[in-house]
Amino acid sequence: MRADVVVVGAGLAGLRCAQALAEAGRDVVVLEASDGVGGRIRTDRVDGFLVDRGFQLLNPAYPAVRRWVDVDALGLQPFGAGVAVRTETGLDLLGHPLRNPALVPASLRTAVRRPREVAALARWAAPLLRPRPVRELVDVLEARADVDRRTALDGAGVDGLLRRVVDRFFAGVLLEDDGSTADRFALLLTWMFVRGVPALPRDGMQALPAQLAGTLGDRVRLGQPARRVSGTSVETDDGRWTADHVVVATGAPEAAELTGLPVPATKGVVTVWWSASTAPDADLLHVDARRTPAGPLVNAAVVSRAAPSYGPPGRHLVQGSALLRDGHDTDAMRRHAGDLLGVDPAGWEVVARHEVPHALPAQPTPFSAARPVRHGDLVVCGDHRDTGSIQGALVSGQRAAESLL
Incomplete structure (x- = not known):
C-alpha cells in the first residue's frame, strides 16, 4: 500500500495536516487507531x-479556528462571559463588561472593595490592555518566555481574592495549580478569553474534528493502529504502508513511542x-x-x-x-x-x-510556541509541538504540511 504522505493519527493536528496536503494535490492517507476521529476530542x-x-x-x-473551521x-x-466565584461569604460574579453587561454591577461591587488587587492584576495583564494584533502581542511577550505564571503574578503583587480567582481559573484551563506554566502562554490564553466566549458545538466537541474529517472522505482509515514507524514506512495490522513522507500526529506519549523523540510531560x-x-x-x-x-x-x-x-x-x-x-x-x-x-x-x-x-x-519555561516539526525524513505534529490548545493543534498540523509542501 502506498501514498505520497501517510499521516498517523486523526486528531486535530493530523486532520489539518491532511487537509492542507490534499488541498495541494498530494495523495494522503490518515491512519487512526480508534473507531472515530478527534484524538482526545471525543x-x-x-x-x-x-x-x-x-x-x-x-x-x-482562536485565529486558527476562524481560518480553517466553519x-x-x-x-x-x-457559556456566560464570566465566572462565578465561591467565597467564604457567598458567591461573587465577575464578567466581561462588554460581552456580559448584566454582570457589570456585581463585578464592580467586587472590584471597588479591592482597588489594590485590581491595580496589581492590571500590572500583570499590562501587555493585554493595549489593542494590538496577536503577532505583535506574541513579540511583546517574548520578554516573559523565561518567567512562570506564579513568579509573574507574585512580581506584580497580585494577591487576595483576585489572585485566588486567577489561580483557580487557570488550574482548570492549564491543569496545574502550582503556577508552573510559562506566563507568556497564560497571557496569550487570557487575550483569547477576552476576545471570544468559549462555547460548545450543538452536536458535541467531536463535531469539530468530524467537520475536518468530512473534507477528507475515504482518506481517513479508522481502526488502523500504527505498530511501527520506520523512515518512510508504517506497519499496521493490515500490512505495510510506504510513502514519500510520514507524519506522526498522535498525542505526546504515542509520538514518543513511535519516534523515540523527546516530548513534553x-x-x-x-x-x-x-x-x-x-x-x-x-x-x-x-x-x-x-x-x-x-x-x-x-x-x-x-x-x-x-x-x-x-x-x-x-x-x-x-x-x-x-x-x-x-x-x-x-x-x-x-x-x-x-x-x-x-x-x-x-x-x-x-x-x-x-x-x-x-x-x-505541559508548557513550562522557557516557552516556545513553535517547536520543530521536521526530524529528518519524519514529521511530527500535535499540540505538544506548539501550544497546548485547539489553536496549537491546528497550527502544528498546518506547519507540518507546509514543511512538506
Missing part, C-alpha cells in the same frame, strides 16, 4: 446526554458528568476561591444551561472536573460541585466519568 451519547471525554470548550476567537456550521452554544484531568432534575439557572463556570477549597474540583458548571443540546428534555447535565491526582473520589467531587453551585446534589446520578491522563502537554 463525544459520547449516554441516555440522551452528550458527554465529551473531559470537559472541553471551543474558543471561536464555525457557523457547528452551532456554537456559548503531560497533565491529566478527571471529569464526572451528572444528571440532575433541577439546577441553578446559571451558564457560568464556577470556581472555588476560598482560602481553603472545600473539595477537589477546579471547576463545575451546569453544562445544559449554556448548551441545551447536551441534555434531554426535563434533565440537566452538570460537570465537575479535577486534576487527575485529586479527583478519584466521585462522591467528594459531587459534594464539591453541589457546594460550588449552591444546591443539594444528593439526587444527582452519574452519567459518565472520564479520566484523561494525557489531556494537555
Whole structure:
C-alpha cells in the first residue's frame, strides 16, 4: 500500500495536516487507531446526554479556528462571559463588561472593595490592555518566555481574592495549580478569553474534528493502529504502508513511542458528568476561591444551561472536573460541585466519568510556541509541538504540511 504522505493519527493536528496536503494535490492517507476521529476530542451519547471525554470548550476567537473551521456550521452554544466565584461569604460574579453587561454591577461591587488587587492584576495583564494584533502581542511577550505564571503574578503583587480567582481559573484551563506554566502562554490564553466566549458545538466537541474529517472522505482509515514507524514506512495490522513522507500526529506519549523523540510531560484531568432534575439557572463556570477549597474540583458548571443540546428534555447535565491526582473520589467531587453551585446534589446520578491522563502537554519555561516539526525524513505534529490548545493543534498540523509542501 502506498501514498505520497501517510499521516498517523486523526486528531486535530493530523486532520489539518491532511487537509492542507490534499488541498495541494498530494495523495494522503490518515491512519487512526480508534473507531472515530478527534484524538482526545471525543463525544459520547449516554441516555440522551452528550458527554465529551473531559470537559472541553471551543474558543471561536482562536485565529486558527476562524481560518480553517466553519464555525457557523457547528452551532456554537456559548457559556456566560464570566465566572462565578465561591467565597467564604457567598458567591461573587465577575464578567466581561462588554460581552456580559448584566454582570457589570456585581463585578464592580467586587472590584471597588479591592482597588489594590485590581491595580496589581492590571500590572500583570499590562501587555493585554493595549489593542494590538496577536503577532505583535506574541513579540511583546517574548520578554516573559523565561518567567512562570506564579513568579509573574507574585512580581506584580497580585494577591487576595483576585489572585485566588486567577489561580483557580487557570488550574482548570492549564491543569496545574502550582503556577508552573510559562506566563507568556497564560497571557496569550487570557487575550483569547477576552476576545471570544468559549462555547460548545450543538452536536458535541467531536463535531469539530468530524467537520475536518468530512473534507477528507475515504482518506481517513479508522481502526488502523500504527505498530511501527520506520523512515518512510508504517506497519499496521493490515500490512505495510510506504510513502514519500510520514507524519506522526498522535498525542505526546504515542509520538514518543513511535519516534523515540523527546516530548513534553503531560497533565491529566478527571471529569464526572451528572444528571440532575433541577439546577441553578446559571451558564457560568464556577470556581472555588476560598482560602481553603472545600473539595477537589477546579471547576463545575451546569453544562445544559449554556448548551441545551447536551441534555434531554426535563434533565440537566452538570460537570465537575479535577486534576487527575485529586479527583478519584466521585462522591467528594459531587459534594464539591453541589457546594460550588449552591444546591443539594444528593439526587444527582452519574452519567459518565472520564479520566484523561494525557489531556494537555505541559508548557513550562522557557516557552516556545513553535517547536520543530521536521526530524529528518519524519514529521511530527500535535499540540505538544506548539501550544497546548485547539489553536496549537491546528497550527502544528498546518506547519507540518507546509514543511512538506
